[in-house]
Amino acid sequence: MTNAASALKKTEIRKIFPAIDERYELLGSKPIGAASGFGAVWKATDKWLGRDVALKFSNQDMTDELSLCRDIEGQTVRVYDYFRSDNCWNAYAMELLDSPWISVSGFIKHHKYKIGDLQHYFDTFEIAQSLLSGLGHIHGRPYSRAGRFVHADVKPDNLFLRLLPKKRPRTVFRLPAAATLVKIIDMGISTENGHYLMGHTPDYSPKKPYARRGVDFYAVAVTFLELLTGKRPSKEVLGHKARIRAFVEKMSSGSVYFDEVAIEFARNCATASTRPGETARVHTRHLEDYVFGLDGLELIAIRAICKNYPDGASKSILADFLFGILAPTKQWKNQTEYRIEAMKEMVKNLYLNEELVLRGQTYFPR
Numbered sequence: 001m002t003n004a005a006s007a008l009k010k011t012e013i014r015k016i017f018p019a020i021d022e023r024y025e026l027l028g029s030k031p032i033g034a035a036s037g038f039g040a041v042w043k044a045t046d047k048w049l050g051r052d053v054a055l056k057f058s059n060q061d062m063t064d065e066l067s068l069c070r071d072i073e074g075q076t077v078r079v080y081d082y083f084r085s086d087n088c089w090n091a092y093a094m095e096l097l098d099s100p101w102i103s104v105s106g107f108i109k110h111h112k113y114k115i116g117d118l119q120h121y122f123d124t125f126e127i128a129q130s131l132l133s134g135l136g137h138i139h140g141r142p143y144s145r146a147g148r149f150v151h152a153d154v155k156p157d158n159l160f161l162r163l164l165p166k167k168r169p170r171t172v173f174r175l176p177a178a179a180t181l182v183k184i185i186d187m188g189i190s191t192e193n194g195h196y197l198m199g200h201t202p203d204y205s206p207k208k209p210y211a212r213r214g215v216d217f218y219a220v221a222v223t224f225l226e227l228l229t230g231k232r233p234s235k236e237v238l239g240h241k242a243r244i245r246a247f248v249e250k251m252s253s254g255s256v257y258f259d260e261v262a263i264e265f266a267r268n269c270a271t272a273s274t275r276p277g278e279t280a281r282v283h284t285r286h287l288e289d290y291v292f293g294l295d296g297l298e299l300i301a302i303r304a305i306c307k308n309y310p311d312g313a314s315k316s317i318l319a320d321f322l323f324g325i326l327a328p329t330k331q332w333k334n335q336t337e338y339r340i341e342a343m344k345e346m347v348k349n350l351y352l353n354e355e356l357v358l359r360g361q362t363y364f365p366r
Contacts, residue, residue, distance in 0.1 A: 005040035005057040005089075006031060013042075013057065016085045023048055024055060024093065034105065034157040038065075038188030043096060053080065054096040058188075062090045065187045068149065069094070074137025075130070075183050097160045097183060104227060105156035107163070113230040116254035116310065118303045121262060122172045124228045125291045127161060128265070129284060130181035131220060136280035138184065139193070139213050148193040150211035151184060154219035155204045156226060158186045169329045171296040172303055203232060206273040214273030217283065221269035228262060238270040254306040256366045257355045261290045294353070297326055301346055302355050305365055312364035319343035 010029075014021040024044040031040040032054070039058030046053050054077075056062070062082075069079045078095040085091075097103075104127075111120075131154075140148035151158075160183040165174045175181050189199040191211035204219040218238070225244070226232045229251040237243045245263050252259050265286055272278045304325045305318060313321070322343045323335055332339055347363060350356040357366040 003036060003039050004059045006036075008040065008057060016087070016089050017083055017091055020055065020083055020091060024053070026055070027052075033103070036157075036186065036188070038186065043098075044093075046093070052096045052098065053093045055091055055093050057089065057091045059089055060188075062092060062188070065190065066092055068138075068187045068190055072137050072149075075134035075179070076138075076187065077183060077185055097185070100163050101160045101183070102163050103157060104159040104161060104223065107161055108156060108227060108230055111230065113251060115252055116306060118253040118255055118258060118306045119172065121228065121253040121255075121258050122291075122299070122303075123165075123175060124224065124262075125287055126173055126175045126178070127182060127227060128220065128224050129287050129292070130175075130178040131159065131184070131223070132280040132284045132287075133178045134182055134184045135213075135216050135220070136284075138190070139216070139280060149190050150193055150197075150213060151187065151216050151219075152189045152191050152197055152199070152211055153186060153201055153204075154184070154216050154223060155201050156223055159184060159223065170300075172299045173292070206270075208273055212273060212276055213280070214275065214278060217269040217272035217278065217280075220283070221266045224262075224269065225266050238266075241267045244270075254310055254365055255302060255355065257302075257353075258291075261287075264290075295349075297329060298346060298350060298353070298355070300326065300329070302350055302365065305350075305356070305363075310365060312359070312362040314361050315344050315347050315363060318347050318363060322346060 010026050013026065023046060025047055027043045027045060032043050033041050038060065039056045039062070042055045044053055044055045066079055066082055069076045077097065079092055081093040083091040135151065138149050138151050162176050162181055164176055168174055191197055193211055193213070195211050197209060197211050197215070204222045206215060206218040208215055221238060222233060225247065229248065233247055237247050241263065244266050248259055248263050265283065268286060269283055301322050304322065308321065309318065319340050323340060347356065351358055351363060355366055356363045
C-alpha cells in the first residue's frame with residue numbers, strides 16, 4: 001500500500017504548499033526512492049541557499065517522525081523545515097542522501113556477486129557494525145525510561161551507505177568509520193519500546209505485536225544476509241541455523257571461518273526477538289571478537305590466500321607468496337631468511353586461529 005502522496009503531481013504540490021513553491025524547486029518528474037505507505041520523497045533545490053534537499057510529503061501527521069529525526073543524536077537524516085497545509089497535507093525538508101550515498105537496496109542491485117569474494121564479507125561486516133551503531137542511538141540506553149524507540153522498519157530501502165572505499169595499507173577494512181557509514185531513514189512507524197506496533201514490512205519482521213529491540217535485530221539479520229548474498233532469506237531460512245548455513249554457503253566467502261562468523265551473527269540477530277533484554281552492543285561485540293579484533297596483516301594474508309590458493313599450498317609456498325603481499329606494508333625491500341620465517345610463523349598462526357586447516361603438508365583456507 002502506497003501513500004496518497006505518491007500520486008501527487010508537481011502542479012498539485014505547488015497548490016497545496018505555496019510556501020514550498022516559493023522556496024523550493026522540485027526536480028525530476030516523479031518521487032525518488034521506493035514507494036512507501038508513509039509518504040513520497042522528491043528531490044528539490046533550495047532556491048534561497050542554492051543546495052539540493054529531499055522533500056517528504058504525506059497525508060499523515062509526521063510530527064513524531066520529525067521529532068525523532070531531530071532528537072536522536074545518531075545516524076538519521078538532518079531535518080530543516082516542516083510544512084502543514086490547510087487540508088491536512090504535511091511535508092518536511094531534509095538532508096538529501098545523494099552520491100556518494102546509495103541505498104542498500106541500490107547497492108545490492110548493482111553489486112556483482114561472486115563466490116569466494118572475502119572482501120565483500122569484510123565490507124558487509126563493516127556495514128552491519130555501523131547499522132548496529134545507528135540502532136543503538138535509536139534504542140537508547142537499556143535501563144532508561146525515556147528516549148527508547150524501536151525503528152520497526154529496518155530494510156535495504158531505509159538504509160543508506162556512504163560508499164567511499166579506500167585502500168588502507170595494513171587492514172582489509174576500507175569503508176568510512178561506523179558513525180558515518182550508514183544512515184537510517186524513514187522513522188514513520190518508529191514506536192516507543194514496549195508499545196503496540198502499528199505497522200511493519202512482513203519480509204523483515206518477526207511478526208511480534210509489540211515494539212522490542214529484537215524486532216529491529218531480526219530485520220538486521222534479513223538485511224545482512226541479503227546484502228551478503230544478493231538474495232533475501234525467507235522466514236523458513238531464518239528459523240534454523242542449518243538453513244542459514246546452506247543459504248550462506250551458496251555465496252561462500254571462500255573461508256569457512258568467516259562463513260561461520262556470518263552465520264552465527266545472522267542467527268543471533270534473528271533469534272534476538274526471543275531475548276527482550278538484548279542490545280545492539282551484544283551483536284557488535286560478536287563482530288569485534290571474531291572479525292575486527294583480529295590482526296590486520298593476518299586478515300590481509302587470509303584474503304590473499306583464499307583468492308590465490310583456494311586449493312591449498314605448502315607452508316614454504318605460502319610464505320614466499322605472503323612476503324610479496326605483505327612486504328610493502330612492512331617496508332621490506334629484500335627477502336631474507338628471517339623474513340620468510342616470519343611469514344611461515346604467520347601461516348602457523350592462521351592455522352592455530354582456525355582460519356587455515358592442515359591436511360598432510362598442505363594448508364587450505366578453512
